[in-house]
Amino acid sequence: MSSIMGMPKRTKTQPRTGKSADGMHACPTCDSTLVQPVNWHEQDEGYWYVELRCPECEWWGRDSYSQSEVDTYDEELDRGGQELIEDLRSLTRANMEEEADRFAAALTSDSILPEDF
Numbered sequence: 879m880s881s882i883m884g885m886p887k888r889t890k891t892q893p894r895t896g897k898s899a900d901g902m903h904a905c906p907t908c909d910s911t912l913v914q915p916v917n918w919h920e921q922d923e924g925y926w927y928v929e930l931r932c933p934e935c936e937w938w939g940r941d942s943y944s945q946s947e948v949d950t951y952d953e954e955l956d957r958g959g960q961e962l963i964e965d966l967r968s969l970t971r972a973n974m975e976e977e978a979d980r981f982a983a984a985l986t987s988d989s990i991l992p993e994d995f
């Protein structure tokens with residue numbers, strides 16, 4: 879880990895080209911499906927220059943992608959984002975239920991006094 883803001887150091891400092899046959903979301907090095915966009919800008923009509931990073935193996939790559947490839951990647955990112963939201967809701971509910979159970983147990987055992995409030 880880098881001492882600056884707890885950010886991990888890049889193990890490969892020079893981004894490389896190289897596309898995965900499975901799409902922009904898949905790492906060509908370790909086959910992870912968690913590849914993230916780091917930087918992007920529109921090039922010629924219908925093409926985007928995108929820099930990607932794999933959080934699992936620290937692969938960095940940059941290449942030119944068609945609008946249809948970027949659209950497919952955007953849909954995959956949206957799907958992954960929705961999964962994260964669903965997981966967060968599930969964890970939040972489980973934590974709230976556990977907290978309510980502990981509070982109810984404390985009330986039952988007279989562990990909570992008026993001066994606690």
